[in-house]
Amino acid sequence: MNTQAAESKNNNSWYAGLTPKHWNILKSSFIGWMFDGFEAVALIVVLFPMLKSVLTPAQMATPSVYAGLVIGMTLLGWGIGGIVGGVLADYFGRKRVMLWSVFLYALFSGLTAFSNSIATLCVMRFLTGLAMGSEWSTGIALLAETWPEKARAKGAGFLQSGFGFGTLLAALVWYGLSTYNPMGADTWRLMFVLGALPAFFVLYIRRSIGESEQWMQALANKRWSATENSKAPSSDTRPFTLKQLFQEPEARRLTLLTFLLSLMTTTAWWAISSWLPTFTVAIAKAEGLADAATWGSKITIYYTIGGIVAYWASGFIIDWIGRRWFLFFTFLGALIATYITYKMTTTMFGMMIIAPINGFFTLGCGFVWMAIYLAELFAPAVRSTALSVVNNGARMVAWIFPIMAGSMIESFGGVAQAALTMSSVYVIGLVIPWFLPETKGKGLPQ
DSSP: OHHHHHHHHHHHSTTTTOOHHHHHHHHHHHHHHHHHHHHHHHHHHTHHHHHHHHSOTTGGGSHHHHHHHHHHHHHHHHHHHHHHHHHHHHHHOHHHHHHHHHHHHHHHHHHHTTOOSHHHHHHHHHHHHHHHTTHHHHHHHHHHHHSOHHHHHHHHHHHHHHHHHHHHHHHHHHHHHHHHOTTGGGTHHHHHHHTTTHHHHHHHHHHHOOOOHHHHHHHHTTOOOSBTTBOOOOOSSOOOHHHHHHHSHHHHHHHHHHHHHHHHHHHHHHHHHHHHHHHHHHHHHHHTOTTTTHHHHHHHHHHHHHHHHHHHHHHHHHHHHOHHHHHHHHHHHHHHHHHIIIIIOOSHHHHHHHHHHHIIIIIIIHHHHHHHHGGGTSOTTTHHHHHHHHHHHHHHHHTHHHHHHHHHHHHHTSHHHHHHHHHGGGGGGGTGGGGSOOOTTSOOOO
């Protein structure tokens, strides 16, 4: 009797029915996204040691300008590459584009280690961003189209957590390298050499996963519609996917609304996360703590851990309360947590408590909805394109903010006020969800 009850419970669990094929897709997409997270944070942690190696004495007079330029070029490449890769994945397949994305990202990341001027560095960062931009959308589309309904949101949340683990890995690796400093002033180059390791991961992807059957069937049956509620004209000639998103009325409405949410998420998160270490160090100095500078890195780790917890929990929460309520509470929580962080927190003890809560909302929930919800709004013929436009298109706008960071802080009257002002855009996220469809339990558009 107990055995039968246990078997029945196991069959009804969210992971019942998942096969090694499903887990291999999750693992491959997770690892690819993890290396993207590693790359993003590797750039941040080595930024100033790297600039000291490549800038001339005259350029070193204004290092912040070049720091913003390097970050901005990476984000710009990421945005452009993501959109191009998303379109290609809808024409040539999720697996094929993922393979090339990971391989080229690894190649250009490795070549970054040989940069000897700011011009070369910016070119390598742009190309690296260009290559890694499409990895996310192809992995999400592949997982969404292959995992069963009751497990899909959870799997997407687990996949998204790969970025958080990549950022933690980068922080830990740099801590070890900077402690032992094996190459002196050039130790930063080793971070990008390690970033080339995913090239070997391509061999694993080729052997362990197949192509999306849902995508192949849509193309075979010439199902060109962008959404379930918008019909493309019946034709043997396939419409251009990027054009479809803005040509079909329902697809255009969903694309614009979700893009606005994505842009809001990306710009607010950039301000909150990038200025958090500076704000934390100021608190540590005010309290007279030893090694005040190290507290910036420590709190960033706390913040990231909060985001990872949100990634893991989000699939369960969103299947429980629905997509629209999840979005509403995400941005309400982000608004409140950011206000507490930058307006009410004056001690390091308080920062250690609020930082992971802030990360839970602004980093974790703030981004994971794109991994779960977007695939449920668009049909397979345009799904990867839509994912890329919404997610990476925001970076094509946000890339300018790192370059403007210094003037923004000065204009707003300090780091805290600048972060609070930027985070006020979360108010938009309290309204837009109610103009979007609730897709809980409805399955993917075919």
